[in-house]
Amino acid sequence: MDRSSLPRGGTTPDTAARRKLVEKKTGVKLKHTSSHSFEPESASRNVENFIGVTQIPLGIAGPLRVRGEYARGDFFIPLATTEAALVATINRGCSVVTESGGALVRVIKDAMTRAPVFRTEGIEHGILVSEWVSGNFRKLQAVTRSTTKHGRLLSAATSMAGKTLFVRFSFSTGDAMGMNMATIASQKMCDLIELETGAKTISVSGNMCVDKKPSALNFIEGRGKTVLAEALIPERIVKTKLHSTSTEIVDTSIRKNMTGSAMSLSYGFNSHFANMAAAMFIATGQDAAQVVEASMGLSLAEKTDGGLYMSVRLPALEVGTVGGGTSLPTQAEALRMIGCSGSGYAVKLAEIMGSVILSGELSTLAAQSKGELAAAHARMAR
Numbered sequence: 001m002d003r004s005s006l007p008r009g010g011t012t013p014d015t016a017a018r019r020k021l022v023e024k025k026t027g028v029k030l031k032h033t034s035s036h037s038f039e040p041e042s043a044s045r046n047v048e049n050f051i052g053v054t055q056i057p058l059g060i061a062g063p064l065r066v067r068g069e070y071a072r073g074d075f076f077i078p079l080a081t082t083e084a085a086l087v088a089t090i091n092r093g094c095s096v097v098t099e100s101g102g103a104l105v106r107v108i109k110d111a112m113t114r115a116p117v118f119r120t121e122g123i124e125h126g127i128l129v130s131e132w133v134s135g136n137f138r139k140l141q142a143v144t145r146s147t148t149k150h151g152r153l154l155s156a157a158t159s160m161a162g163k164t165l166f167v168r169f170s171f172s173t174g175d176a177m178g179m180n181m182a183t184i185a186s187q188k189m190c191d192l193i194e195l196e197t198g199a200k201t202i203s204v205s206g207n208m209c210v211d212k213k214p215s216a217l218n219f220i221e222g223r224g225k226t227v228l229a230e231a232l233i234p235e236r237i238v239k240t241k242l243h244s245t246s247t248e249i250v251d252t253s254i255r256k257n258m259t260g261s262a263m264s265l266s267y268g269f270n271s272h273f274a275n276m277a278a279a280m281f282i283a284t285g286q287d288a289a290q291v292v293e294a295s296m297g298l299s300l301a302e303k304t305d306g307g308l309y310m311s312v313r314l315p316a317l318e319v320g321t322v323g324g325g326t327s328l329p330t331q332a333e334a335l336r337m338i339g340c341s342g343s344g345y346a347v348k349l350a351e352i353m354g355s356v357i358l359s360g361e362l363s364t365l366a367a368q369s370k371g372e373l374a375a376a377h378a379r380m381a382r
Contacts, residue, residue: 012040012041015040015050015051015052018049018050018051019033019034019051019052022051030051030052032055033051033052033053033054034051034052035052035053036052036053037329037330038328038329042327042328042329043328046324046325046328056080056081056082056282057080057081057082058078058079058080058283058330058334059078059079059080059081059086059087060076060077060078060079060087061076061077061079061087061090061091061094061356061359062074062075062076062077062091062094062098063075063076063094063098064076064077064094064097064098064102064103064352064355064356064359065097065098065101065102065103066102066103066105066351066352066355067101067102067103067104067105068104068105068106068107068348068351068352068355069106069107069347069351070345070347070348070351071105071338071348071349071351071352071355074098075338075339075352076337076338077090077094077280077338077352077356078280078283078284078334078337078338079276079279079280079283080279080280080282080283080334081275081278081279081282083275086275086279086360087279089360089363089364089367090276090279090356090359090360090363092241092242092363093358093359093360093361093362093363093364094356094359095241096233096237096241096242096359096362096363097231097233097355097358097359097362099237099241100231100232100233100234100237101231101232102231102355103229103230103231103354103355103358103359104229104230104231105227105228105229105230105351105354105355105358106227106228106229106351107225107226107227107347107350107351107354108226108227108228109222109225109226110172110224110225110226110347111154111155111170111171111172111222111223111224112170112171112172112173112177112178112179112181112182112223112224112318113168113169113170113171113182113209113210113223114168114169114171114179114182114183114185114186114204114205114209114211115166115167115168115169115205115206115207115208115209115210116166116167116169116186116187116189116190116201116202116203116204116205116206117164117165117166117201117202117203117205117206117207117208118164118165118166118167118190118193118194118199118200118201118202119163119164119165119199119200119202120163120164120165120199120200121163121198122162122163123160123162125197125198125199126160126163126165126199127160128197129158129165129193129197129199130158130160130165132193132196132197133156133158133167133193134156134158136196137153137156139192140153140156140169140189140192141153143185143188143189143192144171144185144188144189146188147181147184147185147188148181148184148185150173150174150175150176150181151171151172151173151174151178151181151182151185152171152172153169153170153171153185153189154170154171154172155169155170156168156169156170157170159208164202165199166206166208167189167193168208168209169182169185169186169189171185173320174322174343174346175320175321175322175342175343175344175345175346176320176322176323176324176346177224177286177287177290177318177319177320177323177324177346178224178320179211179287179318180323183204183205186204187204190204209223210223210293211223211290212289212290212292212293213292214267214268214292214293214295214296215267216267218293218296218315218316219267219296219297219315219316220315221315222315222316223293223315223316223318224290224293224316224317224318224319225314225316225317225318225319225346225347225350226313226314226315226316226317227312227313227314227317227350227351227353227354228311228312228313228314228354229311229312229314229351229354229355229357229358230309230310230311230312230358231309231310231311231358231362232304232306232307232308232309232310233246233307233308233309233310233362234306234307235306235307235308236307237307238307238308238366242362242363242366243366243370244366244369244370246301246303246304246307246308247303248369248370249301249308249362249365249366249369250301250302250303250308251369252301252365252368252369253299253300253301253365254301256271256365256368257269257270257271257298257299257300257365267295267296268295268296268297269297269298269299270295270297270298270299270312270361271299271361271364271365271368272360272361272364273294273295273296273297273299273312273314273357273361274291274294274295275360276353276356276357276359276360276361277291277294277295277317277353277357278291280353280356281294281319283331283334284319284326284331284334284335284340284349285324285325285326285327285328285331285332285334285335286318286319286320286324286325286326287318287324287325290318293315293316293317293318294314294316294317294318296314296315296316297312297313297314297315297316298311298312298313299311299312299361299365300312300313301365310358310361310362311358312354312357312358312361314354314357317350317353317354319346319349319350319353320346320349321335321340321341321342321343321344321345321346321348321349322342322343322346326341335349338352340352
């Protein structure tokens with residue numbers, strides 16, 4: 001195809017035809033939707049029936065000082081959102097954390113899961129299938145290796161209910177988020193299990209993965225990257241930059257994040273993890289639906305002799321720096337801004353995201369402790 005003949009923004013005959021059809025059927029001129037900086041072919045892995053783009057404002061927060069194993073230094077954070085006051089909130093938190101010495105962050109577990117569901121003949125057959133899975137783990141690992149150069153099977157755990165058997169596979173997936181990699185490998189292993197045991201595969205995803213749904217299993221066991229981050233904020237900075245006190249922030253955290261979440265049986269014992277996760281997911285080309293898992297987790301605040309200790313635990317942060325939407329032009333630029341584009345940077349990205357979530361959580365708790373949240377939205381949501 002002669003790209004020199006493409007109009008500004010790029011199009012193809014199929015794209016133009018679809019857009020023209022939509023405009024005719026809806027009566028809406030897609031002027032802005034049709035303006036973009038990449039060729040339609042480059043989005044073919046990400047979307048079908050391409051007609052254009054939806055643009056989301058991109059803001060910047062920082063610098064944020066991160067003290068991870070892979071992310072070390074000060075970073076400017078790209079945040080894609082339509083929610084007024086969010087970037088300002090995160091930016092204040094970044095400023096406070098940085099002035100206090102930075103966020104200490106670690107990824108303590110890294111495993112993507114997929115859990116096929118099988119139909120067996122009954123309990124005895126299910127036990128035999130479970131024993132076969134346990135006794136033939138090396139065979140299952142070999143099947144995984146035949147489907148990917150980057151993935152490795154880490155474990156296979158079985159669970160039974162009557163004639164229904166689940167096998168929860170856990171994988172190391174390199175720098176990819178890894179869902180497709182895990183699915184392809186799991187399907188091949190299902191074929192082998194069927195052949196060897198007579199169990200019937202019902203679905204390669206049996207909802208014990210657990211993908212894109214809140215769950216106690218992922219809250220406890222983790223999925224993707226399990227991230228811990230912490231910061232110690234001197235009382236002087238709590239008062240001058242957060243306009244609150246350690247005592248007030250801790251009280252708000254206990255009554256809101258702990259008691260309120262317990263009373264509602266929420267899996268999110270936090271103020272708003274999802275806000276920071278969504279803004280970074282969209283900016284960097286992650287699977288936005290997996291914000292569901294990123295929204296789960298613990299936000300903890302303690303008063304110390306020196307000021308405020310703040311920490312977060314994210315059990316299921318599912319991110320990657322290759323694959324998915326990470327190679328799209330604006331998303332790739334956002335990843336390059338934080339030094340996380342391409343292979344070798346997935347854990348670094350998770351460390352930065354954990355530090356951003358810590359910062360946004362700190363700032364919001366402080367605002368809520370002083371009754372400033374509604375005023376900030378009223379002032380900035382214009």
